[in-house]
Amino acid sequence: MLRWLWPAGLAGRIALVLGVMLIGVQLITLPFFLRQQSTAAAEIFQGSTVDRIAAIIELFEPLAAAERRELLPAVSSPFLSLDMFYGLTVSESAAVDEPQLAASLSTRLQREVIIKQVDEEPGGFPAVLSTRQRIAIWVPLVDDSWLRFSTRSALPSMGWVVHMSAQLLLVCLALLLFALVAARQITRPIRTFVAATERLGTDVNAPPIPERGSRELRRVTRVFNTMQDRLQRYVDDRTRMLAAISHDLRTSLTRLRLRTQFIQDPVQQRKAEQDLEQMDAMLASTLAFARDDAATEEPVSVDLAKLLHTLCDDLIDLGATVDYQGPETHTLFCRPLALQRAITNVLNNAISYGGSAHVSLSLDEGACHIRVADQGPGIPQEQLETVFEPFVRLDPARNRSTGGTGLGLSIARSVLRSHGGDISIANRETGGLLVDLRLADLNA
Numbered sequence: 001m002l003r004w005l006w007p008a009g010l011a012g013r014i015a016l017v018l019g020v021m022l023i024g025v026q027l028i029t030l031p032f033f034l035r036q037q038s039t040a041a042a043e044i045f046q047g048s049t050v051d052r053i054a055a056i057i058e059l060f061e062p063l064a065a066a067e068r069r070e071l072l073p074a075v076s077s078p079f080l081s082l083d084m085f086y087g088l089t090v091s092e093s094a095a096v097d098e099p100q101l102a103a104s105l106s107t108r109l110q111r112e113v114i115i116k117q118v119d120e121e122p123g124g125f126p127a128v129l130s131t132r133q134r135i136a137i138w139v140p141l142v143d144d145s146w147l148r149f150s151t152r153s154a155l156p157s158m159g160w161v162v163h164m165s166a167q168l169l170l171v172c173l174a175l176l177l178f179a180l181v182a183a184r185q186i187t188r189p190i191r192t193f194v195a196a197t198e199r200l201g202t203d204v205n206a207p208p209i210p211e212r213g214s215r216e217l218r219r220v221t222r223v224f225n226t227m228q229d230r231l232q233r234y235v236d237d238r239t240r241m242l243a244a245i246s247h248d249l250r251t252s253l254t255r256l257r258l259r260t261q262f263i264q265d266p267v268q269q270r271k272a273e274q275d276l277e278q279m280d281a282m283l284a285s286t287l288a289f290a291r292d293d294a295a296t297e298e299p300v301s302v303d304l305a306k307l308l309h310t311l312c313d314d315l316i317d318l319g320a321t322v323d324y325q326g327p328e329t330h331t332l333f334c335r336p337l338a339l340q341r342a343i344t345n346v347l348n349n350a351i352s353y354g355g356s357a358h359v360s361l362s363l364d365e366g367a368c369h370i371r372v373a374d375q376g377p378g379i380p381q382e383q384l385e386t387v388f389e390p391f392v393r394l395d396p397a398r399n400r401s402t403g404g405t406g407l408g409l410s411i412a413r414s415v416l417r418s419h420g421g422d423i424s425i426a427n428r429e430t431g432g433l434l435v436d437l438r439l440a441d442l443n444a
Contacts, residue, residue: 011180011187018179023172030168050104052080053139053149057109061141068145085146105137114138118150189213193221204231246283253280297335304332304368304439308359311343320351326361332368332441334419339439342415343370345408346423346435350374354432363441367421370437378427387425388413412437 006013056075060068068084076082105113118134137149189212196209208225211218257276263269305327312322350357354374362369379387386392391406409423416423420440428434 009187010190011183014183014186015176015180018182019172019176022175022179026168026171026175034164046101046104049080049101049137049151050108053105053137054108056082056149057139057141057147060147065145079151081150083148083150085148087144101137105139109139111140113140186213189217189221193217193224196224200228200231204228204235249283250280253283297338299333299335301331301333302336302339303329304334304370305330305361307336307340308343308361308370311340311347312357312359315347315351315357321356322347322351322359323357324359324361326359327363330361330363330368332439334439335415338415339419342412342423343437345412346372346437349408350376350433350435353377366441368439368441370439372435372437373428373432375432378431378433379425381427384425384427388423 006016059075060071063071065084065086072082072084102113102115114137116136116138118136134150134152137151139147139149141147192209192212196206199206206228208228209221211221211225213221253276257273260269260272260276263272306329308324308326312324315322347357347359350372351374354376356375358373360371360373362371388409390410409425413423416437416439421438423438424436426434426436
């Protein structure tokens with residue numbers, strides 16, 4: 001139960017802790033506040049009521065009965081109403097409901113007074129629903145007549161308790177709302193930091209995070225930006241180094257290509273030219289892999305289904321056996337050239353090593369899957385991950401005549417991961433391979 005109540009997010013946990021603490025402080029201080037308020041209200045009520053009743057008694061006693069009745073409406077008020085009774089015996093068996101007020105009045109008036117609680121208010125509403133209990137104060141006069149003063153007691157009733165409870169509930173709700181807003185404001189830099197961390201996994205050239213929030217968060221952000229800057233410089237230095245190596249090797253290859261023209265044996269000349277072409281292709285693939293074009297291309301909205309249709313049609317025009325199954329249209333936010341390069345590498349492998357390619361597109365919640373199946377010999381189970389390493393070609397399982405540099409799947413995985421997805425390979429039960437290209441679908 002406690003685990004279910006404990007929020008999973010940091011903002012929810014901070015809000016819960018703040019809310020519980022603030023509400024706890026309110027509950028702890030509430031009894032002291034109520035006692036102080038009750039004491040102050042009782043003192044004020046007692047002083048004002050005793051003074052006013054004493055003044056009215058002093059005014060009424062010298063007057064005749066008729067004069068008293070004429071004066072009753074003038075001295076009555078909504079807070080202290082006055083009635084006159086003659087020949088009435090008031091029972092004292094009900095005891096005194098407010099002993100302090102009764103003692104003060106008796107001392108001031110030099111006579112015994114009776115205070116009783118009134119069960120019903122004028123109009124028939126129960127006294128329990130009011131904020132204070134209604135009481136009747138009976139004061140005898142010298143001519144055996146009685147004055148009844150009706151007012152509200154300083155003692156709180158159930159209605160007052162309900163009223164204070166409602167106020168406390170509103171205060172608690174306001175405190176919880178305040179705690180939630182404050183917690184979200186406190187954790188906003190953390191959410192920004194998490195989003196930037198996820199973005200770094202797909203785009204090393206993303207802009208730095210603004211340094212905001214507390215001192216600790218600003219320090220963490222500064223360290224993260226420094227790390228990202230170092231990664232960017234590392235990638236740039238690696239790219240420049242490989243570009244320089246490629247340039248120097250291409251210069252040597254050009255000289256070797258010129259020298260092959262002086263080889264007298266045509267067979268040896270043709271073999272030398274083929275070796276040089278393979279070396280040139282390997283240099284181009286290596287440089288493209290090191291540059292990682294997916295990181296510099298701007299993402300745009302692309303119809304993925306139409307892109308797959310186009311790639312399949314191009315291969316069919318070249319005489320390959322390719323078919324497509326899936327929706328006719330689906331828009332995806334991606335880097336189209338890089339994604340086309342990754343899919344093409346997978347399709348070429350399926351055709352080269354499996355003889356055909358069966359392409360399907362399926363849409364799941366938050367992701368879309370491009371599956372490419374072939375009818376080839378498959379790959380040993382222990383080497384399914386090895387094929388993603390650069391320059392790895394499984395010659396025992398594949399035909400050497402197909403060529404290649406062993407970078408196709410490495411480039412495909414790099415492109416897919418830069419899109420927030422991944423690529424996996426599995427052997428089919430009916431023979432051949434099934435390559436699953438998963439892409440994060442932001443439109444889902």
